[in-house]
Amino acid sequence: MTRIYNFSAGPSMLPEAVLRRAGEDILDWGGSGMSVMEMSHRGKHFGAIAERAEADLRELLAIPPEYKVLFLQGGATAQFAMVPMNLLRDRTAACYVDTGIWSGKAMEEASRYCQVGVAATAKAGGFTTVPPRSEWRIDSEAAYLHYTSNETINGVEFQDVPDSAGLPLVCDMSSNILSRPVDVSRFGLIYAGAQKNMGPAGITVVIVREDLIGKTIPGTPTVFDYKKHADNGSMLNTPPTYIWYLLGLVLDWLKQQGGVAGIEAQNIRKAQKLYAAIDASAFYSNPIDPAFRSRMNVPFRLADAGLEKIFAAEAAGHGLVALEGHRSVGGLRASIYNAMPEAGVDALIAFMADFERRYG
Amino acid sequence: MTRIYNFSAGPSMLPEAVLRRAGEDILDWGGSGMSVMEMSHRGKHFGAIAERAEADLRELLAIPPEYKVLFLQGGATAQFAMVPMNLLRDRTAACYVDTGIWSGKAMEEASRYCQVGVAATAKAGGFTTVPPRSEWRIDSEAAYLHYTSNETINGVEFQDVPDSAGLPLVCDMSSNILSRPVDVSRFGLIYAGAQKNMGPAGITVVIVREDLIGKTIPGTPTVFDYKKHADNGSMLNTPPTYIWYLLGLVLDWLKQQGGVAGIEAQNIRKAQKLYAAIDASAFYSNPIDPAFRSRMNVPFRLADAGLEKIFAAEAAGHGLVALEGHRSVGGLRASIYNAMPEAGVDALIAFMADFERRYG
Numbered sequence: 001m002t003r004i005y006n007f008s009a010g011p012s013m014l015p016e017a018v019l020r021r022a023g024e025d026i027l028d029w030g031g032s033g034m035s036v037m038e039m040s041h042r043g044k045h046f047g048a049i050a051e052r053a054e055a056d057l058r059e060l061l062a063i064p065p066e067y068k069v070l071f072l073q074g075g076a077t078a079q080f081a082m083v084p085m086n087l088l089r090d091r092t093a094a095c096y097v098d099t100g101i102w103s104g105k106a107m108e109e110a111s112r113y114c115q116v117g118v119a120a121t122a123k124a125g126g127f128t129t130v131p132p133r134s135e136w137r138i139d140s141e142a143a144y145l146h147y148t149s150n151e152t153i154n155g156v157e158f159q160d161v162p163d164s165a166g167l168p169l170v171c172d173m174s175s176n177i178l179s180r181p182v183d184v185s186r187f188g189l190i191y192a193g194a195q196k197n198m199g200p201a202g203i204t205v206v207i208v209r210e211d212l213i214g215k216t217i218p219g220t221p222t223v224f225d226y227k228k229h230a231d232n233g234s235m236l237n238t239p240p241t242y243i244w245y246l247l248g249l250v251l252d253w254l255k256q257q258g259g260v261a262g263i264e265a266q267n268i269r270k271a272q273k274l275y276a277a278i279d280a281s282a283f284y285s286n287p288i289d290p291a292f293r294s295r296m297n298v299p300f301r302l303a304d305a306g307l308e309k310i311f312a313a314e315a316a317g318h319g320l321v322a323l324e325g326h327r328s329v330g331g332l333r334a335s336i337y338n339a340m341p342e343a344g345v346d347a348l349i350a351f352m353a354d355f356e357r358r359y360g
Numbered sequence: 361m362t363r364i365y366n367f368s369a370g371p372s373m374l375p376e377a378v379l380r381r382a383g384e385d386i387l388d389w390g391g392s393g394m395s396v397m398e399m400s401h402r403g404k405h406f407g408a409i410a411e412r413a414e415a416d417l418r419e420l421l422a423i424p425p426e427y428k429v430l431f432l433q434g435g436a437t438a439q440f441a442m443v444p445m446n447l448l449r450d451r452t453a454a455c456y457v458d459t460g461i462w463s464g465k466a467m468e469e470a471s472r473y474c475q476v477g478v479a480a481t482a483k484a485g486g487f488t489t490v491p492p493r494s495e496w497r498i499d500s501e502a503a504y505l506h507y508t509s510n511e512t513i514n515g516v517e518f519q520d521v522p523d524s525a526g527l528p529l530v531c532d533m534s535s536n537i538l539s540r541p542v543d544v545s546r547f548g549l550i551y552a553g554a555q556k557n558m559g560p561a562g563i564t565v566v567i568v569r570e571d572l573i574g575k576t577i578p579g580t581p582t583v584f585d586y587k588k589h590a591d592n593g594s595m596l597n598t599p600p601t602y603i604w605y606l607l608g609l610v611l612d613w614l615k616q617q618g619g620v621a622g623i624e625a626q627n628i629r630k631a632q633k634l635y636a637a638i639d640a641s642a643f644y645s646n647p648i649d650p651a652f653r654s655r656m657n658v659p660f661r662l663a664d665a666g667l668e669k670i671f672a673a674e675a676a677g678h679g680l681v682a683l684e685g686h687r688s689v690g691g692l693r694a695s696i697y698n699a700m701p702e703a704g705v706d707a708l709i710a711f712m713a714d715f716e717r718r719y720g
Contacts, residue, residue: 002388002393003387003388003393003394004392004393004394006393006394006398006399008398008399008400008403009400010400010598011397011398011399011400011401011598011601012398012400013394013398014395014397014398016387019386019387019395019397020386020387022386023383023386023387026379026380026382026383026386027363027376027379027380027383028362028363032364033362033363033364033366033679033681034363034364034366034373034681035374035379037371037374037379037559037560037561037606038366038368038371038372038373038374038560039366039368039371040368040369040370040371040372040682041371041561042687043368043682073433073434073435073438073562073600074433074434074438074583074597075433075583075597075598076597077582077583077596077597078433078434078581078583078597080582081581081582081583082581085581109581109582112579112582113579193598195598199397200397200398200600200601200602201397201401201598201599201600201601201602202433202562202563202599202600202601202602202603203562217579218579219472219473219577219578219579221438221441221442221445221469221581221584222437222440222441222469222472223434223435223437223438223441224581236437237434237435237436237437237438238370238371238435238553238555238561239561239562240433240560240561240562240600240603241371241560241561241562242560242561242562242602242603242606243562243600243602243603246397246602319393321393321394322400322403327402
C-alpha cells in the first residue's frame with residue numbers, strides 16, 4: 001500500500017494516525033462489542049464519544065461557556081439559509097463581505113430571506129484581495145455582518161478578525177477552522193463543514209452565542225432551528241454518529257500536534273515554502289495580494305496555460321493528486337490543510353521544479 | 361474481541377462482513393492510495409462508488425427509470441419538511457395516516473406548511489393497529505397521501521401498500537426499507553434514513569417520481585429542493601461521501617443474501633419465532649394487532665413491569681444489548697433489522713426463557 005498526497009479542496013486528506021485508529025476500532029470500540037457506527041446515539045458509549053469531541057473542540061478553540069457548540073448536517077450550504085432564518089430575528093437586512101465564490105453563494109441564499117447589504121466587495125479585481133476595512137460600509141440596522149474567512153476556490157484568506165462595528169459577526173470558517181488561533185468571543189456565530197480540517201464530509205460544526213438563538217423566521221424547518229438542536233445536545237434527531245466520532249479522532253490528533261498554535265506553525269511553514277517556490281519562478285504564478293494569500297488553498301497558474309492539464313496528470317503519476325483548480329476558475333490549486341504533511345508540500349515543490357526543467 | 365447482539369432501534373447492527381470490508385479499505389481504497397473518506401466527491405473514484413450504490417439500490421428495489429434516487433442529509437426529520445415544501449405545488453392540503461409516534465411527527469411538521477387532513481388515526485386504541493382502508497377519508501384535493509410503513513417505536517407495520525385513491529403516495533420507509541419487496545411504481549415518493557436497514561446514520565435515501573418535483577413553496581432552502589439535488593446527481597453540495605460508500609457496502613451484502621426476497625425470508629423467520637416465544641408465555645406480552653405486527657421492531661412487556669429494567673440489564677450482561685423500549689413509551693423492544701443474525705434472535709429467545717424460569 002502506497003499512500004498518496006491528496007491536494008483535494010475537500011473532502012481531503014486525513015491524518016494517517018486517525019485512519020489507523022478508526023480501522024482498529026471498526027469491529028469493536030473500546031470493548032463494547034460494537035462498531036461506533038452501530039451504536040445508539042442515546043447510549044452511554046456514544047454519549048461519551050460525543051461529549052469528548054465537544055470538550056476537545058472547546059479546549060482547542062478556547063470557546064467561552066456562553067457559546068453553544070452544535071454538530072449538524074447539511075454542510076455550509078445549509079448554513080447559508082440557517083444563518084438568516086435564525087439570526088434575523090426582527091431585522092430585515094444583513095450585511096455581507098463579498099470576497100469570492102463562497103461568500104457570493106452565502107449572499108445569494110440569504111437574499112431569499114432578507115435584504116442583503118454588501119459591506120464591501122473585491123469583485124472588480126477578480127477576488128484577489130480583501131477590501132480595506134476602512135472602506136467597508138456597514139448598515140447599523142443589519143442583523144449581523146457575515147464574512148468568509150478563507151475563500152477555498154479563490155485562495156484569499158483574512159489574516160485577522162475584522163471589526164464588525166457592533167453587529168454580531170458571523171463567519172463561514174469551513175476551510176480554515178482549527179488551522180490558526182481565533183478569538184471566538186469576537187463572533188456571534190461560526191460555522192464550518194468538517195471536510196477540510198476536521199474530518200470526513202457529513203457533519204457541520206456551529207459555534208453560536210446562546211443569546212442570539214431562539215427566534216426563527218416563519219417557515220423555518222424544525223431541523224434548521226439552532227435552539228432546538230442546542231436544547232437537545234445536537235440530538236434533536238439522529239446525528240451522523242460515525243462522522244462525529246471521526247471528527248473527535250481528528251481533534252485528538254490535533255491536540256498531539258500542539259493544538260491550534262502547534263498546527264499553525266506547521267501551516268505557516270508549508271504555505272511560505274510553496275508560495276516562495278511559485279514566486280521564485282516566472283513559469284508559475286499566484287495572482288493573490290500577498291497580504292491575503294491563503295495558507296490553506298494555493299491556486300496557481302502556469303505561464304503557458306496549455307501545460308496545466310499535463311502538469312496535473314503528471315503530478316498524479318507521481319502520487320500528487322487532485323491538483324486541478326475548481327471547475328469554475330480552472331488553473332491549478334494545492335489545498336494544504338492541517339492533515340497535509342510537510343513532506344507532501346516538499347514533494348510538490350520538487351515536482352514543480354522538475355516539471356519546469358522539462359517544460360520551461 | 362466478542363461482538364454482541366445489538367437490538368438498538370437505530371443506529372443499529374451492521375453486517376460484520378461490511379465492517380470487515382470497510383476496515384480493509386480504510387487506508388487505501390482499491391489501490392487509490394486514499395481512504396474513501398479522503399476522496400473528492402468530484403473525482404473518478406468516488407464517482408464510481410456513488411454510481412454503483414445507486415445502481416445496486418435500483419436493482420434491489422426494481423426502481424423504474426422515471427424515478428430519481430437521491431442521497432441527502434438530515435434524516436427523516438428533514439424529510440418531514442421537505443415533503444410538503446416540494447410536493448404541495450399549488451395545493452394547500454395534504455392527507456396523513458396517523459399510526460404512531462413517527463407519523464405524528466411527520467404531521468406536526470407538515471402542519472407548518474399546509475392544512476393536514478387526517479385520513480385515519482389509530483390513536484384511540486393506543487396505536488396498536490392500522491385502521492381498515494375502507495374507513496379512511498381521503499381528501500381528493502390533497503397534494504399527496506402520507507403514511508409510515510413501519511412505526512419503529514410502536515411496532516406497527518403495514519403488510520401491504522395501501523390504495524391512495526389517485527393521490528401521489530408518500531411513505532416514510534425509514535425502518536423497513538429493503539426488508540421486504542415493495543412495488544415502487546405505486547409511490548410518488550419514498551424516503552428513508554439509512555441507520556436501520558441501509559448503513560450508518562448520516563444519509564437519507566429519497567426515491568421520487570420525477571414529474572412531482574421542480575416546484576417548491578416560497579422560502580424553501582436551496583438544500584431542501586429535490587429538483588436541485590436531482591439535477592446535480594445528489595452533489596449540489598458536498599454529500600456525506602463515506603456514509604454513501606458504507607451504504608453501498610450494505611447493498612452489496614444484501615445482494616449476497618439473495619436480495620430483498622432473500623432477506624425477507626430471513627426476516628419472516630426471525631419475527632415469527634420471536635412473536636411465538638412472546639405469545640407462548642403469560643410472562644411476556646405484545647399488544648399489537650397480529651395482522652400488523654412489525655417484523656423489524658418487536659416491543660414487549662413483562663407481566664411484572666418492575667422486572668423490565670432487570671431484564672434489560674441482565675440481557676446486556678449476556679451480550680444482548682439495547683433492549684430498553686423507547687423513552688417515550690417504556691417497556692422493552694427488540695429491533696431485528698436485516699443485519700441482526702438469526703442467531704441473535706435465538707439467543708434472545710433462550711435468554712427470555714431462562715429469565716422467565718428464574719423470575720416467573
